[in-house]
Amino acid sequence: MPLYIPRENTGYLGGAVPTLVLVSTDPVEKLPVFQLDAGRPLPCDGWCILAGLTASVVDGPDDAGIFVDGMTSPEEAEERFAWLEAVDRAGGAVVLVVDSHSTVDDWAALAAGGKAQGGFVPAVQRTG
Template identity: 45%
Template structure:
């Protein structure tokens, strides 16, 4: 299933984060609780991080695909994000009902305390 570009955000930080809003896999992901910032693994899930296309793959037929960088500026940012995913061996994938607007501050503490679904997903290499 396709996740539109306006419903995904690639975030750089201590670990790379893929923040998704209204994702078709939202209900399939576990509720995310990360006490003391320790994000649990998301069993059975993986992420393929490429500058042009990103895939979140779950158990069975569950998963979604989304575009990578669409503009020159965004493409550069997504390349940097993909490199961070490779270094970290994966990414924290967080799904929320509605993605916060670009001007809104993301309440990471609330998301990590049951306000999101997901967890750390290992990176798979796309061939």
Template identity: 40%
Template sequence: MLLPLENARFVTGPVPPLLLLGATPVHAALPPLNGPGEGLPVCEGWTPVPSLIMCVVDGPGEAGCVIPALTAPGDPEEAEHIDAWCAAVEEAGGAVVVSLDAMPEQVDRAEVFGGDASRGGFVPLA
């Protein structure tokens, strides 16, 4: 399934990096996030494939999505951001993938990780 870029955010910062998904068909296939202080679940059977051109989040069975990462090849800032995110995923050995019912205006980690509708967890590299 091709996911429009406006339904995804590649967030760098604290390791591991975060891939935030909003309003996606894979939402129900991801595990519910644990409550605060319980740690992130590992998404068994899921694999991220980070790339400057597109990012694949491959899940079990038919679950998964393809996200166009670099939509404006002439934009060096966007290319640097996506490249840094991909490098962070490689360094961390995976990414935290969080799916929400809708994409928030701002990335508020307390809201992202504390909401009842948040699903996902750590997705290790294969």
């Protein structure tokens, strides 16, 4: 069953590898525990992301998935376009599901904690 994440529980982080941070106390079915290999997030096999302005979908195996609210105002457009371009350049994004609104800039700590779920999720290529 897909999980719904409202905008207030969503964060979009830029950088070399864009990151989508989702806050949920409910675990996401079939999304792996967040782990690193040589400092890089492991891929989430069977998952893909369709990132958009007004909504994003992180689709998993079978019925697993996450529907994410997108922009709520036109003032967010420039920042969101930059994030979407970063997703296109990287070929995907790191998707992190955490249980609180704390900082997520230390991937090693998140992986060591064993509570975060996610990893690198390849993007669905948009056409047109």
